[in-house]
Amino acid sequence: MYNSIEELVRDAEERHLSLWQVILENECRLTQKTQKEVFKRLDERYEVMQKSAKKALEKPQESVGNLITGTAFQQQLYSNNRDSLCGFELNHIMAMALSASEVNASMGKICAAPTAGSCGILPAVLIGVSEKYWLDKRTTLQGLLTASGIGTIIVKNATVSGAEGGCQAECGVAAAMAAAAAVEMRNGSPRMAAHATAIALMNCMGLVCDPIAGLVQVPCAQRNASQAINAMLSADLALAGMKSVIPPDEVVEAMYKVGKKLPVEFKETALGGLAATPTGKKIKENLYQQA
């Protein structure tokens, strides 16, 4: 039984298991389902994730205000350019994160992970890593298990709601979940996965939720792209041996406390940050005049 990242990691270490195995055991016990049933359900969710991460790569998705329409398509074209600064894989991951964001904004089908606004990060990382290393479906779903398990601990001990904790709680937690998944998919240890989680949260501590005109588009789509990369680099740092100086559970607690202290203007109200800029306000006015 675990209620913290430390307890989860210890349990895995003592029994020489991966995090996903401990998380799977817990899920079966909690929901009285077999491992096969849990994997089937994971597969269904992963299907939805894959579709949302690919749909806008092929065709721009129209949405109210059209603030991000076509960005995924454009990024995918660019990712094929061998001269890109971050290289093909990272650009492709950003394109997939943008795609899910575009699909979400256009009233398409997505899987919240952990929320709708942050639905591009985990799919982009899972697909990106599995494509790069030719991983089989089973290994990818194990990554999804790792990510979800880390997510349940953060839901329990902190928050994943932008209205309660800002963007760090939505896109930041998505990155933390994805970072842990990426580490285990690369055969890193449970301890490394925990450090990757902490490093990803550290990298975006205090990030505010300031959606222009209240739409889940800008800066949500950009945050999905950048937090997907945050997940990748945090996983790489941990795989290289970097340890989080602050224990992962304390980082989660710090994120929660920072979120609580953020003024309400920075928590999904569209009253601060980018939403409160002259241009942000003008976009909002134009939108409601049309309506």
Added chain:
Amino acid sequence: MDISIFDVVGPVMIGPSSSHTAGAARLAKTARIIVKDEIAHVSFRLHGSFAKTGKGHGTDKALVAGALGLSADDESLADSFRLAAKQGISFDFSEEEMENVHENTVKMVFTMKDGSRNEVVGSSIGGGQIKITEINGFVMDMNLQLPTIVIEQYDKKGIVTEVSGIMAEHDLNIANMKLVRRSKGDVACCIIETDDFIPEEIEKSIMESKNVISARVINV
């Protein structure tokens, strides 16, 4: 850990917002189950954040989709206005300030094909979760986490025993039971939550009681 991984990675839904899109669709779908009969027109009265930011989140389309019986993950949700027209169901939207309600609240006034009216009020309380707070003047707090039966009945002695007897005959264990009245001896509304899926046939069995006006099964 007592939280399921599928509560964190999920729900599968139509974007962009779990509260303003998925929750809105669930609210209207639940209301449709409650009013049941043939719908001619629905007036959606929006309160708070639903009224202010609903448009950008497709709250309007989601509500209409729900009223048509579509689920929160149905990809035709964005096309609901056209689908409603096709089914001959009209609708309108307006703003209404309500007191002591959640920011994301909607009052749904259904006009049925026979001219009768039904009113359901509900709130989308976050992450796609909803609660129904009023049905035709009966104030309640129904969160629909469990399969639920809503019974409108005459406020007479013995009716609760009668209904619980029918539940037992169908091998259903009552988890919670709540009775709300508008006034003594008038009409009452009984809300029963069960641990297991409720077969719809039970509606008929309950309706056989002469003191029951209506019975609705809502399986979540």
